[in-house]
Amino acid sequence: MGPEEVPEGRVLDRENGESRIVYEIAGSKGWIAKMYKKPLSDTAAADLRKLVYLPTLMSQRDQTLVDASIAWPVARILDGPQVVGVVMAKAPDSFFVRLRKLSGTATDATPLLLDWLVMSGDACAKRGIQPADLSVRLRAMAELLAVGALFARYDIVYADWSYNNAFWEQGTGAAFVIDMDTCAFGTRKWIQSVGWEDPLFPEKKKQPLTIHSDRYKLAMLTVRCLTGVRQDPMEAYRALVDLIGSNPFTDTLEQALTASRATDRPGPTELVVAFRHTADQGFAAAPVHAAANVPVNATPGNVTGQIRVGAPSSPSLVDPAVRSVPNPGNVTGNVDLRNRVPKPATPQRTSAPEPASVSAPLPTPTSAPEPPVATTASPQPVQRQESSNHALVVVTGAVLLLIALFLAHFALGWV
Template sequence: MRTWSDSPFSTQVEVSSVKLTGEHLGEGGQSRSVERIADRPHWVAKFYKSPLGPQESAVLDRMVRLPHSMTAREREKLDHSTAWPVSRITDSGRTVGVIMAEAPSGFYVPFNLRGGRRSEPKELQLDHLVNDSGYLSGIGVHPPSRQRRQEITCGFLELGVVLERHDVVYGDWSYRNALWDHDGASVFMLDMDSCGIGTRPWISSHEWTDPVLPEGSTLTVTTDRYLMALLSLRCLTGVRGEPLDSLGALEEDWPTGDGLPRLLRRAFTATDPSQRPRAAELLDALRNPGAARPPANVPQGSNVTGFRPVRSRTGTKPPPAPVQVKPQPPAPAPAPAPTKPQPPAPGRKSSGRRLLPLMLLVLCAALLVGFLSARYF
């Protein structure tokens, strides 16, 4: 099911028309309850703790309609990787909730419990991925290979590219809002209804805070760039905590001279948020290993070693043709070396000068022969 394109709802519905199963799926953040819709399988209603104000309601309306302005490929990414808002729930004109698709079954797995028991299927969160292989095996999840970690990271970055291209500020990249598929490399983001367009209010999440912004600041796409870099690093390494520490470990394992570690370091150390690399730059560096590129102007944990960057699916550039060397005629044979080694002359002598001593020797021999002939014969 496509999570936006297959919506059976109008963009606004009255709360009285929403029939619920009564099954409480969760709460937290700005929501007081998330429940399944009785007559619409795979769709859920999220109810807010307090009604949204007029400005927040207007932003939510824009989010509901935004995929209309996207390309088919961008909508496809949203349809398979996000719980995108499809309808605003109102009560006497006030916005009291939103309708979104439930995450597909591939993002739920049973976990090991004490006594050899298994839990009911639960969300497989980034919180689980950012751990070492021993932890994952202990909870009954097969640890992803290095290649799968890179593919999962690419999935999140692909979504980040689409959001940034449309100036959508998510801001809530965190351990619990990002899901990954146990059997593949698909990803899924929750709570997309809280996004802003251009800006969004401050949101605090432990270990996911922009270090250059004072608390309470308005968030922009530059904050998402930092959080996307942080998410990428943690997906690749399985390590939490201070990003520069785990980045150092990544740099030791990553191919020398590759651009990705440099881009990540720039994201974590830039004091000017506008200098942080875009999601598209990180994605390109991960898919196409090589030297770091200039900043673009347009739109296994501690147990993970020996990374092999993901290659582009479109193939690689063919190697340059070998340089053809034009054949040269053979050089003339060198003159015979003299019997007694001589130091090299300062300049190249002409052939006439080299024959002069020989001619004098021949002349003297001829005179001697003539003299002896005249005397004895």
């Protein structure tokens, strides 16, 4: 029920953001525990509970995307009534690299952050990373836009889109989003990474963030990752137009970056649609490996298939419904991620599930709980009203009896 049941294994990070430590759970390969610096507030704990159970209410298509591309929280770690940590699946090994040091030796395996996707080819090569060409960058942003669209569908405010909150895979562009556990629904307390300022949600006001602020951050991330231009997002946008031409995708990005009202910003779903449309028509330019197929690893990566960049065919967004999630999903061990199974064809009415504390990070698989269904009292049968009809029958019978007596009186000579 408490932290003692998620024993500490190899430490992955310390004193970073809201966490005091992130570590692999000893004896449970493929799972990590994130322990917070202080217990979550009641509001944050309630949001985390909803996040833990939300995938059980998703379509199979969305569950597939969650399993392949997101470090979704799967259970809360409780110390008495307080939430002090969370259990998540570790990213697949394909998202980790050993960076070359100046001495020529290599570091331990470390996550390949989006920051390296934006680095120059020379900078990557010096550290032993395969530089990302345009095809890889397009695939990475297609993956991230798909995740952003999923968040928007469920009114999830991610808020902190940046280079440090997602990983990518060399040679394929597969992407993996982390730090999901502090997301909120509808609005989220103001947060911002340095260099990711939003003109409509300025630091001086620190107003609550919404899905509309997410739209700007995701558009900014897109133009920066596709071009390698780190500073002014409009400079990155112009560089992108020079790179792939003016098209529905770049037009939609421009609107997201320049809208004077947050509600006028196109959402990630609109960016996905524009991306697919433009990809179907063929991006105007792709100077590096323009016609080369870029295979996507099925094992242990988290997508399958291949893409082609440049005319006549361009990369298309991988449909989560047809993406193959290798067993065991997006974990590196031998457990079934989140133990979710497809929902039954006939919905079962059940009471709301009780949130899991973490008696064990690897619970026995059970059928996914259905959303609670509000019930009302069944209408009672209405009593039939027959009193008026009954009275009419009585009156009619009495009249006929009187007529019969009257006729008998005269017929028999009764005086």
